[in-house]
Amino acid sequence: MQTRKLDDTITVSHQIAIEDVQAIRDQGFTLLMCNRPDGEDPGQPNWADVQAAAEAVGLKTAFLPVSSREDAIAMREPFLVEMAAADGPVFAYCRTGTRCEILWTLSNS
Template identity: 40%
Template sequence: MDIRQITPTYHVSPQLDAVDAQAIKDAGFVRVVCNRPDSEVPPALQSEAIGAAMRAAGLEFEVLPLTHMTMTPENVAIQEGFAQADGPVLAYCASGTRSTVIWALSQAGKLSTDDILNTAAKAGYDLGGLRPTLDALSEG
């Protein structure tokens, strides 16, 4: 697993496997959010299989499949709700980028664009291409 901290309570990761469930629980996470569409992965890595393993380990599990086309304000709000839990949340997708992008979009207008981009960069995600979008959202 390659878990990267975005904030003290929100972390991201590339694709998880069912065998990761207990280690995720042991690491102190309380909720896992799947941001990867099932169409991108084989059945063993689809949300139903991963979710069953996470729930069996005592974790909450949410699914919000994201693509570039589904980074809508509605989905940003849903993800922001999923990121609120009684402990750390781990969101995953193919590389962790989409889970970081949706966090960044949710922070527009709350944090400066530079702070958002620097936070993502510290976790290893270059979201510089989002600067115009983040600036526009901050102004709106």
């Protein structure tokens, strides 16, 4: 996985595989957030499968898909709510990590 720690509360990543979920939990993350809509690319794991794997290992989950600037603006408040409710570090992913970083930037402005 290619990750980027934005601060002590959140790390972002490109698309993960279901097999990555246990490692994410083992690294101490408490919330797995997906900022990518299902079906963007063929072969992309769908959120329901990732969510089931995450919950099976004790991770909380959040699905805040972003596919446009308007989506990012609309997801600012839900992102803030999820971040505030997190019991520890958050691991967020999308296709490249950029949308996750945009949400984080919007939440800090």
